[in-house]
Every structure is written in structure tokens, then in C-alpha cells.
Amino acid sequence: MEMQARRYTPVATLAGRGTAAEFKKSLSGVAVGAAGVIHALGDGEVRVFAANGGVTRAWKAPEQAACLTVAPDGRVLVGVPGRVEIYGAAGNRVGGFSVGESGKQADVTAVKMFRDTILVADASARLVRRYDANGVERGLIGNQHKTGSFMLPNRSLDIDVDSAGVVYATDTGRHQVTSWKLDGAPVAAFGRFGQAKPEDFVGCCNPVNLAVAPDGCLVTGEKAAARVKVFGPDRALLAVIGPEHFDSMCTHIHLAVDSSGRIVAADPVRRTMTIFGRS
Amino acid sequence: MSETNTRRKFIDTTCRIIGFAALGGVGAVLTTRASAHAVFQVDPLKCTSCDLCRTSCVLSLSAVKAVNEFSKCGYCMLCPAYMDVTSAPNEKGVPSGKVCPQDALKRRVVGKEDLDDPNNNYYEYSVDEPKCTGCGKCIKACKPPFGNGSLRLEIRYDRCVTCNECSILIACPEEAIVRVPAPGLSPLLTQGETANG
Numbered sequence: 001m002e003m004q005a006r007r008y009t010p011v012a013t014l015a016g017r018g019t020a021a022e023f024k025k026s027l028s029g030v031a032v033g034a035a036g037v038i039h040a041l042g043d044g045e046v047r048v049f050a051a052n053g054g055v056t057r058a059w060k061a062p063e064q065a066a067c068l069t070v071a072p073d074g075r076v077l078v079g080v081p082g083r084v085e086i087y088g089a090a091g092n093r094v095g096g097f098s099v100g101e102s103g104k105q106a107d108v109t110a111v112k113m114f115r116d117t118i119l120v121a122d123a124s125a126r127l128v129r130r131y132d133a134n135g136v137e138r139g140l141i142g143n144q145h146k147t148g149s150f151m152l153p154n155r156s157l158d159i160d161v162d163s164a165g166v167v168y169a170t171d172t173g174r175h176q177v178t179s180w181k182l183d184g185a186p187v188a189a190f191g192r193f194g195q196a197k198p199e200d201f202v203g204c205c206n207p208v209n210l211a212v213a214p215d216g217c218l219v220t221g222e223k224a225a226a227r228v229k230v231f232g233p234d235r236a237l238l239a240v241i242g243p244e245h246f247d248s249m250c251t252h253i254h255l256a257v258d259s260s261g262r263i264v265a266a267d268p269v270r271r272t273m274t275i276f277g278r279s
Numbered sequence: 280m281s282e283t284n285t286r287r288k289f290i291d292t293t294c295r296i297i298g299f300a301a302l303g304g305v306g307a308v309l310t311t312r313a314s315a316h317a318v319f320q321v322d323p324l325k326c327t328s329c330d331l332c333r334t335s336c337v338l339s340l341s342a343v344k345a346v347n348e349f350s351k352c353g354y355c356m357l358c359p360a361y362m363d364v365t366s367a368p369n370e371k372g373v374p375s376g377k378v379c380p381q382d383a384l385k386r387r388v389v390g391k392e393d394l395d396d397p398n399n400n401y402y403e404y405s406v407d408e409p410k411c412t413g414c415g416k417c418i419k420a421c422k423p424p425f426g427n428g429s430l431r432l433e434i435r436y437d438r439c440v441t442c443n444e445c446s447i448l449i450a451c452p453e454e455a456i457v458r459v460p461a462p463g464l465s466p467l468l469t470q471g472e473t474a475n476g
Contacts, residue, residue, distance in 0.1 A: 145399075146393065146396075146399050147393075147399050151356070151398065151399070151401070152353075153353025153354060153355040153356075153427070154353055154427065155353070155427075173353075173355060173356060173357075173398065174398045174399075175357075175398075192372065193357055193372060193373075194368070194372070195364060195365060202364065203357070203359060203364065203425055204353060204355040204357050204358060204359050204425065204426055205353065205355060205357075223424045224424040224425045226424070248424070249423065249424055250424060251423055251424045
């Protein structure tokens with residue numbers, strides 16, 4: 001289905017400078033839970049935000065935590081080097097499991113959940129690892145590439161999964177987003193290096209972040225220049241959220257999309273989250 | 280004043296003079312040794328790759344060279360320090376222009392080369408030092424957020440003539456030429472910075 005070009009504008013800013021919710025040191029992840037509740041990871045904490053921008057609850061996370069996701073049942077999964085920690089919705093730790101091969105600590109840069117399957121981006125192995133609900137590894141995604149793994153010059157791998165269980169991954173060195181079935185079979189790839197067209201990805205390694213919208217659109221985040229793009233289900237470019245909204249030194253823009261299609265973009269340099277809505 | 284007091288005062292004064300002289304001598308020797316074992320180096324955290332290293336060195340070909348820190352390098356196919364990403368793409372969609380005006384940044388495929396799709400290759404980048412002028416164009420292009428920041432400028436001691444007053448130090452607006460202990464490791468390495476991608 002062909003979609004019309006869109007325009008997005010900022011509708012709210014969370015964790016702004018000087019607010020009680022301000023992140024003082026770091027902002028390394030964002031996720032949207034049930035009912036559109038925004039969760040963010042920073043300053044060694046998981047913070048849950050109310051619609052008015054206030055923090056409704058927060059709890060300690062490991063200092064090196066790099067990413068998070070919210071499961072449909074409200075549990076929060078936090079990725080740390082070599083591990084995934086699992087918290088109940090109230091912040092109580094309810095479990096966790098090791099990631100990677102023994103003796104080689106996995107650099108966990110993204111974690112997502114599809115039903116009982118936990119998907120973990122292991123940037124050091126340049127693969128996505130698939131785990132069952134008990135934390136037992138059940139398979140790999142990305143090893144069917146000709147090179148046996150994703151190409152990640154920037155040592156970061158971001159993933160998301162849609163409602164049908166199709167896994168999307170940033171293949172930054174190839175300037176592509178690739179999609180995969182849960183069993184690791186490749187589905188499709190799109191994107192290419194280029195400077196001339198706005199839909200192309202520039203630089204050494206882009207896009208660096210992504211999120212899947214409920215309507216099948218794909219949202220990508222880029223560095224140098226920092227910008228966000230929205231691609232339709234047919235992967236035609238629908239919108240560009242320009243670099244004026246982000247710090248120019250951003251090497252990541254952490255992304256999440258809520259059920260109404262609003263894009264939450266976390267700028268780790270400014271340590272703020274901006275919600276973009278369609279206008 | 281008694282004779283005993285006068286003698287004691289004389290001995291005391293003499294001992295003080297000898298003591299200060301000895302301390303001064305030891306200090307002078309230590310300072311000389313220290314300066315003999317300290318060398319000039321570029322502090323990459325201050326360096327802005329302004330091109331003055333190329334033009335200010337007393338040597339016709341500067342003693343400052345680009346160095347690639349392999350542990351930080353992304354081994355990119357589309358290395359922004361190697362390729363001029365704004366130049367026209369060739370038939371494989373790869374930019375045809377290079378950043379280095381001297382073609383001093385070289386690359387080779389790591390492992391078996393995929394000739395059909397260069398996107399499937401990792402490349403190791405190294406500097407051809409006799410060609411490098413220390414202009415810093417590659418360093419600037421590799422800086423985050425464009426690249427991983429693996430390239431930096433470094434004074435090479437096989438070329439440096441160890442001037443008493445380094446002319447690059449005088450010219451550098453960022454005070455990025457610093458004294459470090461011999462053998463002159465980059466301050467970046469001695470500060471223990473590691474790759475973070």
C-alpha cells in the first residue's frame with residue numbers, strides 16, 4: 001500500500017534540562033510499554049514517565065546497562081554487557097540470564113521481546129541471539145549473511161520486531177536494514193549508501209538505530225548528520241526529521257514508537273527525549 | 280660573644296651553604312636528566328587537525344604523521360577518512376575520490392576479498408609515512424560522529440630533530456604539543472583510553 005509523505009513535529013520533550021526528570025550523566029535507551037508508557041534508561045536507572053513528563057517510578061539498573069525493552073506483560077528487560085536482567089513492572093528484579101559464549105562477554109546493544117522469545121543484539125559477535133523465556137539460547141540471526149554476520153564498523157547493532165515476528169536489524173556497514181524470520185531465515189533488505197537522495201544512508205555506517213511502527217512503517221536513526229527517517233511498508237521514504245532536532249555529535253538516536261504512531265527519539269548527547277507526532 | 284659561639288656559627292653557616300649547593304646540584308642534574316628523557320608529542324584530545332603540523336615543522340616534510348589505532352578502527356568499507364564521501368560514486372556505488380591529497384592512507388582487505396560486493400569486506404587502513412605530510416585531513420574526517428576516531432597525529436622520532444623549542448609547539452593554537460616521557464607514547468595511550476566505537 002502506497003502511503004503519502006508525512007510531516008512530523010515535536011509535541012513534547014521529556015527529561016529536559018532543569019526538570020526533575022533530567023538525566024545528569026547518561027541516557028542510553030528508550031522503550032514504550034503498554035498504554036504508551038515511556039521507559040528510559042540513564043544515570044544507572046530505569047525511569048518510567050507519566051504523560052505529563054514526570055517520573056512515576058524509578059529503580060536502579062546496572063551502571064553499564066546499555067538498552068531496555070518493555071514486554072507486553074509489563075516486565076522490563078535491561079541489556080548489560082554479557083547479560084540481560086529482567087525486572088517486574090514495579091522494578092523488582094525477577095530474573096536474568098547470560099548472553100554470549102563462555103569466556104567472551106557479549107556487548108548487548110539491544111534487547112526486544114516477541115511473545116516468549118527474547119531477542120538480544122550481540123554487537124561483539126555481530127549477531128542477534130534468540131532466547132526462550134527461560135534464557136536458553138535457541139538460535140542465531142544474521143549468520144546466514146555471506147560474511148556470517150552483520151557488518152558493524154561502529155560496533156553497535158540495533159533491532160526491533162514487528163507484530164508478525166519479523167526481526168529488523170541495522171546492518172550499518174552495508175548501509176541497510178535487514179529483516180529476518182525468527183528462525184534466522186532472511187526476509188528482505190533495503191537501503192544503500194548515498195549522498196544525493198534523502199532516502200540514502202551516508203557516512204561509514206548508517207542507520208544506527210531503528211524502530212518498527214504498528215502500521216508497518218520503519219523508523220531509522222542516523223548519525224552525521226543526526227536525523228530520523230520514516231519509511232513506509234513498501235520502504236518508500238515518507239518523512240525526514242531533520243538534524244535541527246538533535247545534537248550534531250549524536251552517534252545514536254534511540255528510538256521507540258507508541259501505539260498511535262508517535263516517535264520517541266532519545267538524544268544521548270542532550271540527554272533529552274523528544275516525542276514527534278504527525279502534523 | 281664567646282669564641283665557642285663564633286666557631287659554632289661559622290660551622291653552621293658553612294654546613295648550610297654546602298647543603299644548599301648540594302641540593303641545587305642534585306636538582307640541576309635531575310632536571311637535565313628529566314629534560315633529556317622528555318620528548319614532544321601530540322595530545323590527540325587537544326588536537327584539532329588544523330594543518331599547522333604540516334606547515335610549521337622545521338623539516339620540509341613534517342615529523343608529524345597520521346597513525347591509525349587499530350583497536351579503535353571500524354575497518355569500514357566506506358571509511359570517511361579514506362574516501363571523499365561527497366565525491367561521485369563509481370560503478371559499484373562507492374565514492375571515487377580520496378580524502379588524502381598524497382594518497383598516503385592505504386588499505387587492504389582483511390581475509391578473503393569479496394570482489395562482487397565490496398560491502399562484504401573489512402579493510403585494514405595504514406599510513407604510508409614517507410608520503411604523509413601530517414595535514415590531518417584524515418584525522419578530521421575520522422572524528423566522531425563521522426568515524427570511530429581511530430586516526431590521530433603523532434610525532435615520529437625517526438624524523439624529529441628534537442629542537443630545543445619545537446616550532447610546531449610555538450605555532451599550535453590549541454597547546455596540543457606536550458612534553459611526555461621518552462619514548463614518547465601518545466598521551467592517549469598513557470591515559471589508558473580504550474576503544475568504545
